[in-house]
Structure formats: structure tokens, C-alpha cells
Amino acid sequence: MAAVEVRPATAAAGRRAWLVVTEQELRDLWLAGRGLPLLFAYTVLLSVTSYLVAANQALNFLEQREAVSLTLQIAVAVGVLLVLLVAADAVSGERERGTLESLLLTPVPRRVLIVGKGVAAMSLWVAAWAVSIPYIWYLGRGVGAVRVAVVSGLVVGSLLALFLAAYGLIVSTLVRSNRLSLSVSLFALLALYAPTQMPTAVQTSWIGDLLVRADPIAAGLRYLGRLIVNAHTPGQDAGWLVGPVVAAVAAAAVALAVGGQLTLRSGERS
Amino acid sequence: MAGALALEAGGLQKSYGGVLAVASLDLEVETGTILGFLGPNGAGKTTVIRMLSTILRPDAGWFTVAGVPHSRPLEIRRRVGVLPESAGYPSGQTGEEWLTFHAELFGLPRGAARTTARRLLAEVGLAERGGSLVSGYSRGMRQRLGIARALVNDPQVVFLDEPTLGLDPAGQLQVLELVTRVAHQHGVTVVLSTHVLAEVERVCDRVLILNRGRVVEQGTVVEVSRRAATPRRGVVEVPAELRDRALEVLAAGEVSAVAGGGDHRGEVELRIPAGMAPETAATMVLGRLLDAGVPVLGFTLEGGRLSDAFLAVTGDV
Amino acid sequence: MRAALAALLLLASASPAAAAAPPPRPAGAPPAAVSAAASVALDQTALSVRIGQRFSFTSTVRNDGDQPMTGVVAHLNVLSLDPDVYVDPEDWSTSRTKYLDAIPAHESARLTWNVQAVNSGRFVLYVAVSEQQGTGAITASGALRLAATERRTVNAGGILPLAVAMPAVVLLAGFVARWRRRLR
Numbered sequence: 001m002a003a004v005e006v007r008p009a010t011a012a013a014g015r016r017a018w019l020v021v022t023e024q025e026l027r028d029l030w031l032a033g034r035g036l037p038l039l040f041a042y043t044v045l046l047s048v049t050s051y052l053v054a055a056n057q058a059l060n061f062l063e064q065r066e067a068v069s070l071t072l073q074i075a076v077a078v079g080v081l082l083v084l085l086v087a088a089d090a091v092s093g094e095r096e097r098g099t100l101e102s103l104l105l106t107p108v109p110r111r112v113l114i115v116g117k118g119v120a121a122m123s124l125w126v127a128a129w130a131v132s133i134p135y136i137w138y139l140g141r142g143v144g145a146v147r148v149a150v151v152s153g154l155v156v157g158s159l160l161a162l163f164l165a166a167y168g169l170i171v172s173t174l175v176r177s178n179r180l181s182l183s184v185s186l187f188a189l190l191a192l193y194a195p196t197q198m199p200t201a202v203q204t205s206w207i208g209d210l211l212v213r214a215d216p217i218a219a220g221l222r223y224l225g226r227l228i229v230n231a232h233t234p235g236q237d238a239g240w241l242v243g244p245v246v247a248a249v250a251a252a253a254v255a256l257a258v259g260g261q262l263t264l265r266s267g268e269r270s
Numbered sequence: 271m272a273g274a275l276a277l278e279a280g281g282l283q284k285s286y287g288g289v290l291a292v293a294s295l296d297l298e299v300e301t302g303t304i305l306g307f308l309g310p311n312g313a314g315k316t317t318v319i320r321m322l323s324t325i326l327r328p329d330a331g332w333f334t335v336a337g338v339p340h341s342r343p344l345e346i347r348r349r350v351g352v353l354p355e356s357a358g359y360p361s362g363q364t365g366e367e368w369l370t371f372h373a374e375l376f377g378l379p380r381g382a383a384r385t386t387a388r389r390l391l392a393e394v395g396l397a398e399r400g401g402s403l404v405s406g407y408s409r410g411m412r413q414r415l416g417i418a419r420a421l422v423n424d425p426q427v428v429f430l431d432e433p434t435l436g437l438d439p440a441g442q443l444q445v446l447e448l449v450t451r452v453a454h455q456h457g458v459t460v461v462l463s464t465h466v467l468a469e470v471e472r473v474c475d476r477v478l479i480l481n482r483g484r485v486v487e488q489g490t491v492v493e494v495s496r497r498a499a500t501p502r503r504g505v506v507e508v509p510a511e512l513r514d515r516a517l518e519v520l521a522a523g524e525v526s527a528v529a530g531g532g533d534h535r536g537e538v539e540l541r542i543p544a545g546m547a548p549e550t551a552a553t554m555v556l557g558r559l560l561d562a563g564v565p566v567l568g569f570t571l572e573g574g575r576l577s578d579a580f581l582a583v584t585g586d587v
Numbered sequence: 588m589r590a591a592l593a594a595l596l597l598l599a600s601a602s603p604a605a606a607a608a609p610p611p612r613p614a615g616a617p618p619a620a621v622s623a624a625a626s627v628a629l630d631q632t633a634l635s636v637r638i639g640q641r642f643s644f645t646s647t648v649r650n651d652g653d654q655p656m657t658g659v660v661a662h663l664n665v666l667s668l669d670p671d672v673y674v675d676p677e678d679w680s681t682s683r684t685k686y687l688d689a690i691p692a693h694e695s696a697r698l699t700w701n702v703q704a705v706n707s708g709r710f711v712l713y714v715a716v717s718e719q720q721g722t723g724a725i726t727a728s729g730a731l732r733l734a735a736t737e738r739r740t741v742n743a744g745g746i747l748p749l750a751v752a753m754p755a756v757v758l759l760a761g762f763v764a765r766w767r768r769r770l771r
């Protein structure tokens with residue numbers, strides 16, 4: 001039999017695949033999806049929190065810094081939670097909606113799909129951070145804490161958002177059910193918040209200190225607190241950022257590795 | 271190109287947790303063929319399509335698609351189009367947006383991707399609904415959108431997995447006509463996986479029947495029908511008053527004849543013995559009756575349809 | 588004989604007084620506290636600031652003895668004159684303990700202290716110095732009297748427009764996005 005004529009594949013003359021995927025994911029999230037409703041809920045939470053904080057009539061200097069710190073930590077903690085919610089739905093949601101196979105049938109590398117979904121999830125953190133700036137400005141303008149709060153919040157929040165986006169994608173890729181993916185992701189997040197609720201005596205013990213430092217969420221929030229409330233310099237407590245940095249980098253690497261093996265499962269509908 | 275193979279496979283095998291879904295499948299499909307892919311539920315049709323479209327990795331065996339070996343899955347994906355069974359569609363996008371997106375994923379610049387999307391929407395009859403959200407599409411419209419999506423990269427081989435599933439008869443007809451038109455206009459090789467035997471008879475050049483992960487029959491529709499379910503019964507109609515004469519004439523032959531049980535009193539039922547070709551039996555019966563001066567008002571052979579072949583080779587009764 | 592003895596006695600009584608004479612101090616500075624060898628002086632005695640304001644002052648640790656002074660540790664303390672105001676010194680300054688190199692005899696070392704007034708009210712700041720790594724005497728400086736006035740910068744009424752506007756903006760954006768999609 002003569003060899004079949006191999007027509008040249010469609011020329012890759014368009015935009016890079018990751019850009020196409022990212023743009024589509026962003027459109028799906030913000031124009032047709034849950035992005036704006038989640039952001040609305042987030043702003044309501046910040047509004048309530050900041051109003052209650054500002055309503056404290058006996059606010060002295062230190063308490064105002066604590067008010068800024070409280071609002072900032074809520075902004076970061078809830079902002080990265082939104083990232084996790086979106087990332088945990090990214091792949092398992094496609095499986096359940098039956099749209100995953102169409103994506104897998106394209107010549108786009110699996111990792112590119114994961115990157116596009118990760119960027120879309122992290123866009124929620126960027127929006128949350130931007131929306132939190134007016135609140136931080138209002139509460140912190142009298143005590144010179146605005147710039148440090150905004151910048152440190154961006155740095156710490158971005159590290160935590162990257163960590164949780166990657167973690168959510170890992171779970172979403174490995175788990176078949178969307179409900180299970182969300183459950184596992186939220187449970188892990190609650191576990192990461194737990195060390196922040198330990199009694200002070202435990203936190204200051206060596207084991208408590210180790211736990212807090214190893215927990216990227218707890219370490220990141222502790223760093224913010226020291227920066228704002230204790231007026232430490234950014235470099236003074238930089239050791240607290242080791243946990244978030246390591247967690248973010250490691251999780252991102254694992255997410256890319258796992259995402260590269262993305263496939264349909266046996267018996268799975270398209 | 272005549273005689274060139276669009277699909278080739280040897281020893282393809284796939285198991286799911288110890289259950290053999292596809293067992294040593296061999297396949298050759300010539301370019302330009304519309305191949306009907308038949309089999310009962312769980313026969314392995316979708317698994318074969320997913321392997322050939324590189325969604326699933328086979329446990330053993332090899333295959334080439336459009337001349338590209340299975341070791342180059344990205345190349346294969348650029349050359350195939352697939353309408354998956356029960357494919358889902360994003361509810362928040364329009365048909366045009368969704369097709370444009372997929373065209374871009376195959377490397378088209380945005381402008382060309384949009385043009386391609388609009389052309390394909392017109393081709394599948396969705397030109398006026400391309401700007402509407404997919405969530406508002408009917409089942410038939412979604413299937414047509416899926417076919418458009420399978421053509422977005424100008425493929426050489428198209429896999430359609432149950433394209434008429436869930437459609438009413440009119441919708442099924444529309445889709446089949448679309449499939450035929452697309453195959454001829456685009457010059458693509460089509461693999462049509464379906465339960466509906468009439469679709470295969472209507473549209474397909476060749477048919478392949480799977481059962482329990484193995485190929486049990488393949489060939490043209492006529493070849494498969496005859497080979498797997500040779501007609502063994504027939505009915506000849508004669509004037510009612512000459513039926514007894516006809517029975518008398520045919521009694522001496524190898525084809526047994528009995529009076530028919532239908533309403534028409536001139537019916538004579540025939541039993542063709544094993545080993546005798548239906549054509550031979552027909553010639554013998556008609557010749558004897560005509561020689562005896564018995565007019566033949568009608569003659570049909572029962573069996574020999576694809577459905578009979580399907581049931582025969584898959585063991586379903 | 589008696590005159591010579593009286594002169595000797597006068598001389599003997601005059602020397603310790605001379606030896607105990609305080610060292611010269613900078614003009615305008617408060618009298619220094621004195622121990623056997625060390626003395627600590629501040630460059631200011633009083634200061635008025637607003638709550639949150641940062642300021643600095645200098646302390647001079649002088650070795651009045653004939654031997655080098657080693658193991659010197661200086662520590663800043665803040666105390667409130669108002670019993671209702673709780674002072675956490677950690678909040679006022681992050682660097683409240685300084686370890687000095689050995690101070691040669693009759694030499695001095697200057698230390699600058701950076702402080703932020705994080706409470707309002709009346710306070711006293713002072714520097715305590717220990718020698719020989721705590722085995723020697725503790726010497727304290729004079730007091731720097733600080734008055735920090737209150738300043739309220741946040742009120743609930745002011746934040747209300749912001750608290751309402753932000754969710755409203757996001758809600759509006761959502762409606763616009765949905766309306767545009769429905770038009771398709």
C-alpha cells in the first residue's frame with residue numbers, strides 16, 4: 001500500500017497556546033463565571049470588617065495598627081481562599097461538565113492547560129488585592145501603615161495564592177469528582193489555618209514555632225502582623241517568608257508535573 | 271490517494287483494572303472511506319476511538335493515523351477531528367466563540383480562527399445561531415456544533431462517536447446528511463461509531479463490528495451482511511388457486527417449501543438448505559415454477575440484512 | 588607641729604572630694620547619675636510629640652574610672668505615669684538593648700535611640716547601663732519626660748461611603764457583564 005500523503009499540520013502561526021488558553025480561562029471566569037460574584041462577596045466581607053473596626057471609638061495608635069493588620073490579614077486569607085475555590089474546580093469541573101476531552105484533543109501540551117487555569121485562578125487574588133487597597137488606605141492613612149500594608153500584602157498574598165492555586169490544581173487533576181476536589185481542598189486550607197488559632201503559649205514554644213514557620217499560611221500572616229503591628233522592617237522578619245516561598249515553588253512544580261499527565265479516566269464520559 | 275491507508279492498527283490492546291476492553295485489534299481503513307463502527311454496549315468502540323485519537327494510551331500494539339505513528343500524539347491530534355460521545359459544551363460561550371477558541375488552539379491566528387468558525391457554522395447550518403450562547407442550543411444543534419468543532423483543524427480523519435445519540439428521526443437524518451456531505455466535500459476519512467444499523471447501511475462504505483473488544487466482522491456492508499447472516503428463508507407469491515401446484519412442483523427440489531401462514535393464500539415459504547447460495551436457491555425455485563407454468567407474483571429473501579449480521583456475530587437475540 | 592598635722596588633715600579630706608568631683612558635662616544637659624565608674628547622660632530632658640510620631644535622642648555613657656569598662660550593656664526603658672495606660676516597650680522601640688565595646692578609662696560612648704510613641708499620655712524614658720556583664724553596678728540616666736498627645740484618625744461615619752461603594756461597584760460590573768451576555 002502506498003504511504004498516505006501527510007498534509008502539513010495546521011501552521012502554528014497564531015498566538016502562543018498558553019496565551020490563548022489563559023485568555024479563554026479569564027473570560028470564562030470573569031465574564032461568564034463566578035469571578036464577579038465571588039469578588040462581590042469578598043468586598044461585602046471587607047466592608048463589614050472595616051466598618052466594625054472603624055467603629056471602635058477608643059481607637060488609639062496601636063489599636064489602629066492592629067485594625068489595619070486585622071483587615072489586611074482577612075483580605076489576604078479570604079483572597080487566597082477564592083483562588084483555591086477556583087483552582088479546585090479547574091480540572092474536575094471540566095470532567096464533570098464533559099468539556100475536558102475536547103481540550104485534550106487539541107495539540108496543546110497538558111501543562112499549558114494547567115498554566116492557563118492557574119493564571120485564571122490567581123487573577124482572583126489580584127482583583128481581591130486591588131479591591132482591598134481602598135480599605136487599607138482608609139484605615140491606615142493616619143498611622144503611616146498604608147504603603148507597607150499594601151506592598152507586604154501583595155507579596156505575601158501572591159506567594160500564598162500561588163501555593164493554593166497549585167495545590168487546588170493538583171487535587172482537581174487527581175480527583176474525578178468536583179465535590180471531592182472542593183472538599184479536600186477546603187479541608188486542607190482549614191488545617192493550614194489551624195496553627196494561627198493556637199494559644200500564644202503554644203505558638204511561642206519551639207514546636208509551636210516550628211509548626212507556624214512550616215505552615216505557609218500561618219507564617220505569612222505572622223509576617224504581616226509583625227510588619228504592621230510591631231512596625232518591623234521587611235527584612236527583620238524575612239525568615240517567616242521561607243515557608244511560603246518554599247511551599248509556592250514546590251506546589252507549582254508538582255502541579256506542572258501532575259498536570260503533564262492529565263488524561264481521561266476509565267469509564268469517564270467525555 | 272487511492273489505496274492509501276488513513277488508519278492502520280495492529281495488536282491494539284487496552285485494559286481497565288484487569289478488565290480487557292480491547293483485545294488485539296487490527297485495523298486498516300483506506301483514505302476517503304466512511305467506516306461504520308458497530309458493536310453492542312461495552313464492546314470497546316469508544317476505547318478504540320480514544321486510543322486512535324491519542325486520548326488514551328494503549329497497553330500494547332501500534333497504530334498510525336494519516337501516516338503519523340502513535341509515538342507522535344501531538345502530530346496525530348493536529349490531523350484528526352473528534353466528536354466525542356456525550357460531549358459537553360461550555361454554557362457561557364457562544365458557538366462562534368467556542369469554535370474560534372478551538373481553532374486558535376490548533377494554531378490559527380485569531381482572525382483566521384474567527385473566519386473558520388463562521389464558515390463551519392454555516393456549513394453545519396448554525397450560521398444564524400453562532401452568536402447565541404451554547405446553553406440555548408437544542409440537542410441537535412449541539413451535535414452539529416460538535417461536528418463543526420471536529421472539522422476546525424481541517425482534519426484528515428474524523429471520528430464521530432454516536433453523533434445521532436438522543437436525536438429525533440429528523441435530527442438523525444440531518445446529521446447523517448451532514449456527515450455524508452462533509453466526508454465528500456472535505457475528502458476526509460470518517461469513522462462513524464453508532465448503534466443505529468440503518469445509519470451504517472445508509473451512509474457507510476465499510477463496516478467493522480466489535481464485540482467484547484475484538485473485531486468479529488469487517489468489510490463492505492453487503493459483504494458483512496451476506497457473510498455473517500446468509501439469507502436462509504424466503505417467500506414466493508403465486509396465484510392462490512395455484513399454490514398447491516407450486517408446492518407440488520417444489521417438493522422434489524432441494525429447497526423445502528410449505529404453505530405460508532400469512533393472509534395471502536398464495537404465499538409459499540421457502541427454507542434454503544445450508545451450503546446453498548441464496549442466488550442459487552432463487553434461480554432454482556423460480557425456474558421450476560415458471561417451467562411448470564405457475565406465475566410468480568413476488569419473491570423475497572428474508573435475512574441477509576446488516577441487523578441480522580450484527581445479531582449473528584454479537585450473539586444478541 | 589599642730590599646724591602641719593592640720594594641713595595634712597586638710598589635704599587628706601580635700602583629695603577624696605576632688606576625686607569625687609563630677610566630670611564636666613555638656614552645656615544644658617541634666618546632671619548625670621553617677622556610680623563608681625559609669626555615668627549616663629541624656630541629651631534631652633523633655634519632649635512633646637503626637638501619638639505615632641517617631642523621635643530619637645542620644646545617651647552618653649562615660650567611663651569615669653581608671654580602668655577600661657568592659658561588658659557594658661545599655662537598655663532603654665519606658666514607663667507610664669498614668670496607671671491606666673499599659674506600655675509594651677517592644678512596641679516603642681525594636682532595638683532597646685545595645686552591647687558596647689569596652690570603654691577606655693575616662694572615655695565615653697554615644698548611643699542613639701530611635702523610638703515611636705505608640706500610646707498617648709505622660710511617660711518617662713531612661714537608659715540603664717550595667718557593667719562587667721551584669722556583675723557590676725547598674726547605673727541609670729536621668730529622665731526624659733515625654734508627653735504624647737492623642738490623635739484620632741478613623742471614624743465609622745467616614746468609612747461608610749467606602750464600605751457601600753465598593754460592593755456596589757462590583758455588583759454593577761456583574762450586572763453589566765450579564766446584560767451584555769444576554770444580548771447575544
